[in-house]
Amino acid sequence: MAYGDAPIVIKKVNKVSGGGHHGGGWKVAYADFVTAMMAFFLLMWLINTTSPEQKRGIADYFAPASVSQTTSGSGGVLSGTALSDPGAKSTNAQPDKQSPPSDQAKGDKGAQANPAAAADEAMKQAQAKQESQDFQSAAESLRQAMQDMPELAELSKQVMVDQTPEGLRIQLVDQEGRSMFDESSIQPNDRARLLLRAVAKVVNQLHNRISISGHTSVTVGEHSGDDWGLSAARANASRVILQQAGVDPDRIAQVAGKANADPLYPDDPTLPGNRRIAIVLLREKPVLPADGPN
Secondary structure: OOHHHOOOOOOOOOOOOOEOEOOOHHHHHHHHHHHHHHHHHHHHHHHHHOOHHHHHHHHHHHOOOOOOOOOOHHHOOOOOOOOOOOOOOOOOOOOOOOOOOOHHHHHHHHHHHOHHHHHHHHHHHHHHHHHHHHHHHHHHHHHHHHHHOHHHHOOHHHEEEEEOOOEEEEEEEOEOOEOOEOOOOOOEOHHHHHHHHHHHHHHOOOOOOEEEEEEOOOOOOOOOOOHHHHHHHHHHHHHHHHHHOOOOHHHEEEEEEOOOOOOOOOOOOOOHHHOEEEEEEEOOOOOOOOOOOO
């Protein structure tokens, strides 16, 4: 057979790429699935571990605050108005109509217009804060003094210290079997004198003026005594003890007897605790300017 007459044979080969008859696309899908599940469980863990405040913060961060609330241009920053002067192209322009100032703006303008008033208010607040701290320190000093002295430690339950709108109040109260005054007597007994001297040391730490008031309890049955005179006399006798312990007489602002009109225990005005001496370090009034009020 001649060379040119040889038959032509064509061989077709089918090539399979990737991993045999299965292919490799499943690996990509599986990887995407695993990634999505990991992200899902991570999200669930974050939701479980964050507080409500943190969730609100995240929500506020992603909230579209700058998106207009309406489909028109009136919900944007310029509220549908133009930057240029009123003219043919600007719509809804109202140059003469202004929104009323807010309360904060009014307060800022008031402070700028009257800086002296703002300074006075700041001074009052600073003075009140410092006074409260001084009262707290004085109360702690009295408690510490009673703990350090054995003769006062057993009397600590008969001393009550608190802050009232008037000032720092120190009350020496009677207990069952432990009175500050003998029956119908206006002079403090040894127990009361000891407590009054301890109070005087604390009072001398501050410069506030002092109010002293005496109180009695309601007596069951017939009672011919003068509770008003008795409570006033006991308050005055306590004043004398305080002055003898070093309290300046000029600091005494008031000495009063209130009888049983102001019980410490209103539910039972006959309790011994209603018989007491109340010593109040009065809150200082703000210092007026040199020219006085207008």
